[in-house]
Amino acid sequence: MLIQKGKALALVGNHAVAYAVKQAKPQVLAVFPITPQTTMLEKLSEYIDNGELKAELIKVESEHSAMAAIFGAALTGSRVFTATASQGLLYMTEMIYWVGGQRVPLVAAVATRAIASPWSIWDDHQDFVSKRDAIWVQMMGENVQDAYDITLMSFRISEDPRVMMPVMMGFDGFILTHTMERVEVLPDSVVDEFLPPREFKLVDFDNPLGIGAVATPDNYARYRKKAMEAMERAKMAIKEVMAKFEEITGRKQYGLTECYMCEDADYLVVGMGAWVGDMRVAVSRLRERGKKVGLLKVKVFRPFPREEVREALKSRKGVVVFDRAYSFGSGGVLSLEVKANAYGLTTPVHTIVAGLGGKDVRPRDIEGTLEDLIEGKLEEERWLA
Amino acid sequence: MFLRGNAACPGCPIPKELDALLEVTGKKTVLVVPASCTSVILGDTQGGQPATIPVIHSAFAAAPAIASGVASSLRMRGEEDATVVVWAGDGGTGDIGFASLSGAAERNENILYVCYDNEAYMNTGIQRSGLTPYGAWTTTTPSGKREFKKPLPLIIAEHRVPYVATASIAYLNDYQSKVRKAKGKKGFRYIHLLSPCPPGWRFDAGLTVEIAKLAVETGIWPLYEIENGEFRLTSASKVLVDKSKRKPVEAYLRYQGRFSKMTPEEVKALQDYVDKMWEELREMAKK
Ligand SMILES: Cc1ncc(C[n+]2csc(CCOP(=O)(O)OP(=O)(O)O)c2C)c(N)n1
Ligand code: SF4
Numbered sequence: 001m002l003i004q005k006g007k008a009l010a011l012v013g014n015h016a017v018a019y020a021v022k023q024a025k026p027q028v029l030a031v032f033p034i035t036p037q038t039t040m041l042e043k044l045s046e047y048i049d050n051g052e053l054k055a056e057l058i059k060v061e062s063e064h065s066a067m068a069a070i071f072g073a074a075l076t077g078s079r080v081f082t083a084t085a086s087q088g089l090l091y092m093t094e095m096i097y098w099v100g101g102q103r104v105p106l107v108a109a110v111a112t113r114a115i116a117s118p119w120s121i122w123d124d125h126q127d128f129v130s131k132r133d134a135i136w137v138q139m140m141g142e143n144v145q146d147a148y149d150i151t152l153m154s155f156r157i158s159e160d161p162r163v164m165m166p167v168m169m170g171f172d173g174f175i176l177t178h179t180m181e182r183v184e185v186l187p188d189s190v191v192d193e194f195l196p197p198r199e200f201k202l203v204d205f206d207n208p209l210g211i212g213a214v215a216t217p218d219n220y221a222r223y224r225k226k227a228m229e230a231m232e233r234a235k236m237a238i239k240e241v242m243a244k245f246e247e248i249t250g251r252k253q254y255g256l257t258e259c260y261m262c263e264d265a266d267y268l269v270v271g272m273g274a275w276v277g278d279m280r281v282a283v284s285r286l287r288e289r290g291k292k293v294g295l296l297k298v299k300v301f302r303p304f305p306r307e308e309v310r311e312a313l314k315s316r317k318g319v320v321v322f323d324r325a326y327s328f329g330s331g332g333v334l335s336l337e338v339k340a341n342a343y344g345l346t347t348p349v350h351t352i353v354a355g356l357g358g359k360d361v362r363p364r365d366i367e368g369t370l371e372d373l374i375e376g377k378l379e380e381e382r383w384l385a
Numbered sequence: 386m387f388l389r390g391n392a393a394c395p396g397c398p399i400p401k402e403l404d405a406l407l408e409v410t411g412k413k414t415v416l417v418v419p420a421s422c423t424s425v426i427l428g429d430t431q432g433g434q435p436a437t438i439p440v441i442h443s444a445f446a447a448a449p450a451i452a453s454g455v456a457s458s459l460r461m462r463g464e465e466d467a468t469v470v471v472w473a474g475d476g477g478t479g480d481i482g483f484a485s486l487s488g489a490a491e492r493n494e495n496i497l498y499v500c501y502d503n504e505a506y507m508n509t510g511i512q513r514s515g516l517t518p519y520g521a522w523t524t525t526t527p528s529g530k531r532e533f534k535k536p537l538p539l540i541i542a543e544h545r546v547p548y549v550a551t552a553s554i555a556y557l558n559d560y561q562s563k564v565r566k567a568k569g570k571k572g573f574r575y576i577h578l579l580s581p582c583p584p585g586w587r588f589d590a591g592l593t594v595e596i597a598k599l600a601v602e603t604g605i606w607p608l609y610e611i612e613n614g615e616f617r618l619t620s621a622s623k624v625l626v627d628k629s630k631r632k633p634v635e636a637y638l639r640y641q642g643r644f645s646k647m648t649p650e651e652v653k654a655l656q657d658y659v660d661k662m663w664e665e666l667r668e669m670a671k672k
Contacts, residue, residue, distance in 0.1 A: 027461040028454060056457040058450075061488030065450030068443070068485070072417070072454030075441060078461055080454070094444050203439045203455060205413050205467065212442035214428035 006186040013144045013176035014040035016183050017083070017109050017169070020151035022053045023191040024107075026081045028073035030058040030066040034088040035121045036173040037111040041083065063088040067095035067108070074099075074106045075211060077201035079155065081106070085173055086113035089127045093134075099166050100135030102212055103227060105158040105200055106166045109151065112273070112324075113173040114357040122358020123173040125273060125324040129301065129333045131168060135227045137234055138302040140273045141171035144181035149251065152186070153241050155195050160237040164200075165230060170301075172274035174358070190248055231303045238300060256305035258297040259312055261287060265294030267373055268312065270321040270338055272298040275361060279322070282366035293370055298334065310341045313349075318373045320350040322366070331381065354384035391426045396583040396590025398554045398597070399426055402501055403472065405557060407438065409564040410497070413467040415455050416440045419448040419482060421474035422508045422582075423501075446481045448473050449489035449498065456495045468497055468568055475502040475516035479535050490544040493572045497564075500537065500575070503582040511585045518605075519658065520651045522587075522643040529646055533658060538577040542611045546573040550610035550619075553579050555597035559608055559620035566610070579606045587642020596640060604631040604659050607666055616669040626667050634659055 011019065018040045021029075029048075031041045047053040058069045063084050070080035084092060089110055099106065112128045114120035131138065137157060141147035147169070154167040171177065186194075202211055215223065235256060242253035261283055262268065271279050276297045283295045296312045298305065313319055319342070323332030330336060335351040342349050352369055355361045365384060372378040393400050399422060407414055416438060418424055427436055443451050448471045456469045478486060478500040489496060505523045506512040513523040515535040522529055542549040547570050552560040560578065567574040581597050583590040600606035601621050608622040624630050634656050638644040647655075 028457045030450075030454065056461065058453050058457055059492065060450060060453070061484055061491075064446060065453075065485045065488060068447035068450035069454035069457070071447075072441065072451035073458040074454070076415075076455045076458030076462070078454075078458040095447055098444050098447070203415055203441070203458075205439065208437055208439045210427060210436065210440045210442065213440070214424060214442075 006184055006190070008182055008184050010180050011144060011183045012039070012178050012180050013147050013171055014111065014178070015043050016144045016148040017151050017171070018043035018047065019185055020148045021081050022047045023186070023188055024081070024152060024155045024195055025053070025079065026055055027078035028056050028058065028070060028080045029082065030060050030069035031082050032060055032063045032066045032084065032088060034063070034085050036113060036177045037083045037085045037088070037109070039177070040109065040111070063092040064095055067092040067099060070106055071095060071099050071102075071104055074104045075201075076203040077198075079198045081108070083109040083111065085111040086115055086127045089131065090115065093131070096131055096136065097134045098212070101223070103135065103164050103230065104166055105164055105198070107151070107154045107158055108166065108168050110168055110170045111173045111177045112170050120357040121173075123175055123324075124356045124358065125170070125333070126326070128168070128170040129325045132302055135165060135231070136302060137163065137165055137167040137238070137300070139167065139169055139300050140298070141169065141176060142274060142276045142297065142299075144176055144179065145183050145251070147171040147176055148183050148185065149245065149249070149253070152191060152194065153245055156241050157234070157238055159198055159200065160241065162233045163230060163237045165234065170273065175274040184249070184251070186249065194244070194248060234303050235305070254299070255308065256300040257308040257312065258299060260295040260297065262294035262296065262312060264292055266292045266317040267370060268294050268296050268316050268319045269366060269370055270296045270298065270319060270334065272301060272334055273324065275322065275324075275355060278361065278363045279366055281363040282370060285363070285367055286370055291370070291374060304337050306341045309338055310345070313338070313342050313345055313347045316347045318348050318350065318378075320352055320369055320373050320378065322352050322354060324355045326353055326356070350378050351381040352384060353381065356385065359385065392428060393422070393426045394584055394590070396593045397422070398580050398593050399423055399501060402554055402578060402580060405561055406470070406499065406564050409561050410468040410470060410568055412438060414438045415467060415469050417443055417448045417452045417455065417469070417471045419443040419473050419477040420445040420508065421477055422503070423472055423474070425508065445477055446485055448477065448482060449485040449494070449496065452496045453489050453492070453494045460495075469495065471496060471498045473498070473500055474507070475500060475504060476506045476514040479515040479537050486541075487544065490541055490546050490573045490575070493546060495571055495573075497567050497574045497576070499578060501578045501580040503580045503585055505582075505585050507582050507585045519655050520644055520647045522646060529651065538575065541575045544573070545614065546575060547571070548574040548610070548612055550575070551577045551579070551606065551608055553597045553601050553606060553608060555594050555601060556608060556620050563610060566612070585643070587645070588640050592640060596637070599632070599637040599640070602632045603634045603637040604663055605634055605637055607663070609666070616672065618666070618670055626663060626670065628660065628663070631663070
């Protein structure tokens with residue numbers, strides 16, 4: 001297919017995701033308001049109200065019910081969507097596992113936000129990473145364009161016959177949800193071709209099934225093993241969907257990870273989400289000063305890109321992972337993943353815990369950390385708090 | 386007819402209650418079942434699922450919301466002739482699932498919700514629920530429950546839904562005609578079915594129907610329907626507004642081990658409660 005340039009629009013992140021969702025043509029949505037996702041819900045309501053999106057929006061009384069409602073609708077044959085953040089994601093958790101366990105193709109957006117208590121409406125990743133074991137594909141956007149792109153790709157990845165799994169699209173609360181950026185949107189016709197109508201229905205009167213029934217220990221273990229295998233297959237499927245997307249948009253998608261100025265880098269900074277943009281700035285500035293640093297962006301958190309991360313870590317003098325989420329009593333969540341995949345390598349991996357509850361982090365903070373790393377002055381774990 | 390063999394206890398009315406329901410709603414029924422005895426009854430038996438219709442098993446609190454999604458999706462599929470049924474216990478209905486139930490009722494979702502009320506959490510081994518009656522023994526009310534039963538059908542009726550009814554397995558025609566009526570309506574319909582449980586209520590497995598009948602005859606379980614706001618007593622309950630026609634509640638309590646420790650004062654308190662409820666029912670019937 002030839003690249004078809006769409007329109008360029010000025011959109012805040014929430015509206016960019018809503019626009020992508022509208023183009024994906026879900027038939028059923030169920031969303032419950034929570035900051036900083038709310039304006040996405042409002043935009044979707046508008047689309048449905050004015051007929052731009054022919055779908056039912058179930059106005060549920062809670063997030064638990066939002067996930068339950070789209071679970072039921074997806075089983076019955078509809079493309080579906082929901083979105084939430086923070087406490088909402090926690091409240092949904094039981095159903096998130098239920099949906100993952102049943103391997104139901106659907107898409108949820110998470111406008112990442114800190115978890116109470118104390119209350120905080122600002123961004124970190126504690127909510128998003130807490131769902132890492134729920135059998136969901138999880139991807140993080142770096143900017144508003146990325147959020148739009150990932151949303152569209154999520155539907156296709158989720159419905160890929162090799163995957164058949166829910167997909168969670170994360171993007172940083174306020175930093176992306178409420179920031180206006182230039183977004184290139186695809187023409188509807190191109191999206192229609194990229195996302196043909198969904199073929200999946202378990203509620204079928206001619207072939208009745210019991211869905212989610214009690215499983216014997218043997219069956220249960222077998223289902224879980226199949227989920228593990230599907231997660232591994234998902235890596236291939238995600239890369240293919242990204243390649244296809246690159247083909248129709250001309251926008252570089254890289255893959256599960258992206259390496260920036262990595263080739264000859266002695267030192268790497270690793271990150272996920274919006275602050276990767278700041279890391280790019282920091283790395284560029286240090287390069288101008290002749291420091292051999294690079295950036296590894298983790299775009300797909302589940303399945304974790306083990307091979308790519310390990311490859312990127314090889315023969316570096318030092319690596320620092322920036323974490324916006326912490327596993328108390330253990331370590332930075334992304335760091336733990338990175339360290340696990342550095343097993344047997346000589347590369348030291350350091351952790352910076354920062355940006356919790358929206359605490360400001362600037363490119364110069366990242367620069368300073370990298371300088372300390374280069375000078376051998378960085379502890380194994382440092383909190384910017 | 387719809388159940389091929391299942392894992393219910395001897396004397397459990399649930400398989401029969403389900404069969405009687407599905408006989409009316411037919412092959413184009415989707416059943417949504419939250420965690421309960423029924424999850425086990427419709428579980429992974431040798432050779433596949435026992436039901437011959439699609440069944441979605443559900444987390445404890447989620448059934449009305451899942452059913453909402455199914456109903457929406459069926460509408461988008463153009464299959465509005467199908468019936469979406471939630472089949473849930475009293476705990477799933479009146480306690481943990483109450484918010485999603487109330488939400489679905491308020492939205493007037495196109496769902497038939499049936500609560501089979503065995504008056505405790507039976508799947509986890511007989512713990513009290515908000516619908517356990519006053520005086521009843523459970524493992525968490527070892528000397529009898531001190532609170533009265535949550536009046537769920539009336540609470541649902543306050544949501545102004547098109548149809549609410551109570552039923553009993555001892556009055557099969559009454560039950561099935563209510564299901565038929567509910568099936569013929571659109572929007573949120575609710576049937577509350579008293580479902581005696583031999584191990585949980587401590588009675589002989591051969592007495593299930595007898596006990597269900599006594600519940601109606603003593604007036605502790607009135608049979609009625611509320612159709613578009615209009616209240617009507619049905620079947621054997623029609624004549625029971627006259628107190629002399631009601632058997633004393635003691636006649637119902639006597640056969641059940643769960644009430645065996647009730648003092649005469651407690652029995653009287655329960656009798657007073659029932660009598661007062663009938664005064665209220667009389668008022669409702671007049672309107
Ligand atoms: C969130 C959650 N909490 C607790 C349970 C454990 N649990 C399963 S069934 C059940 C009791 C069900 O009681 P009821 O709804 O009255 O149905 P019954 O078992 O009596 O048929 C409980 C407490 C659960 N499955 N999920
Ligand atoms: S415990 Fe009671 S309700 Fe549950 S299956 Fe046994 S008899 Fe039926």
